[in-house]
Amino acid sequence: MSAPQQHISPSALEAWSKSFLADQDPAVRDALLVDSRQATYPAGGLISRENNYKVVLVNRGQLRAKITAWDGREATTRYVTAGQFSALPAMMTDGAPSSVEAVSHCEVTIFNPQTFRRLMRTRADLCYAVAVYLAESSYESVANLEDNLFKSVQQRVSRHLLEMATPTVNGLLVQTDQTDLAHAIGSVREVVSRALRKLSDAGAIRRNRRQIWIEDPALLRDFASTDPVTPASDQLRVLESDLHAGQRP
Incomplete structure (x- = not known):
């Protein structure tokens, strides 16, 4: 019963x-x-x-x-x-x-x-x-x-934004900042800041303090699945930045 x-x-x-x-x-x-x-x-x-x-x-x-x-x-x-x-x-x-x-x-x-x-x-x-x-x-x-092992920071940031987004009457909202997002993907603030700037310049997101609005979900999904416009030299610099950050006391 x-x-x-x-x-x-x-x-x-x-x-x-x-x-x-x-x-x-x-x-x-x-x-x-x-x-x-x-x-x-x-x-x-x-x-x-x-x-x-x-x-x-x-x-x-x-x-x-x-x-x-x-x-x-x-x-x-x-x-x-x-x-x-x-x-x-x-x-x-x-x-x-x-x-x-x-x-x-x-x-x-x-x-x-x-x-x-x-x-x-x-x-x-x-x-x-x-x-x-x-x-x-x-x-x-x-x-x-x-x-986390094989994808670029740009892809990881994009995927996490999609997973963290909450539907609102004004669109998809992620309430976070660069530091929290860096923690979420196991990176550092400076690297995540560059990834967010790239997404913002492309029109995929719009930032406002601790709020990130997803303006173009389809474009953001493209960034999450591929990162074709990041040169190999940029990827190497991002990797080196992550490695150096991990060695900091």
């Missing part, structure tokens, strides 16, 4: 309906949501860190999963938006070498990991759905790793 709906947040139900678990038995859904809690985080707020993880479903807003090197440099492994889960792998291993922070003001549903694991031990349909999700997440991580 399903749990009484009045104990479940309407926003959590809406987010669940968009998730990869939407087709699960309502009894499974209600058992998890009744034993959950709601929380809000401001932009930049830290949600979980390594072994202090939280299994969350995003109701509204956007999160960023990231890894941090010993010298403070960061690299984004995944963006998480409404209807998506975060930290399910950490739940299975009781921790993970990554952290999650809010990109924008967000509302999340935080699950009890013990309840989640208990249901997975008794419900094959839930267990199989999570297994498929984990497999797909591993492929996504490989794709992100490929981007």
Whole structure:
């Protein structure tokens, strides 16, 4: 029998309906949501860190999963938006070498990991759905790793802007600055500044302090997929700049 709906947040139900678990038995859904809690985080707020993880479903807003090197440099492994889960792998291993922070003001549903694991031990349909999700997440991580290793800063900046964009009545908006964006792609502010200037000159974006408006999404997608107008000498200078930045104390 399903749990009484009045104990479940309407926003959590809406987010669940968009998730990869939407087709699960309502009894499974209600058992998890009744034993959950709601929380809000401001932009930049830290949600979980390594072994202090939280299994969350995003109701509204956007999160960023990231890894941090010993010298403070960061690299984004995944963006998480409404209807998506975060930290399910950490739940299975009781921790993970990554952290999650809010990109924008967000509302999340935080699950009890013990309840989640208990249901997975008794419900094959839930267990199989999570297994498929984990497999797909591993492929996504490989794709992100490929981007960070083999693609230019220009391509990485363009892709991250597309993934971070939020629809508004005035168009697609990314609320970030050069420093935060540099952290997101594992680069440095000076290099990202040049990439943003190039996108702005081409008409793909428009900047206003911590706001970046995407003026031409199709053009920005072209920049994310290819970087044909960057000479090899410029790419070498960008690479050298990144390497020198990484060697700074």
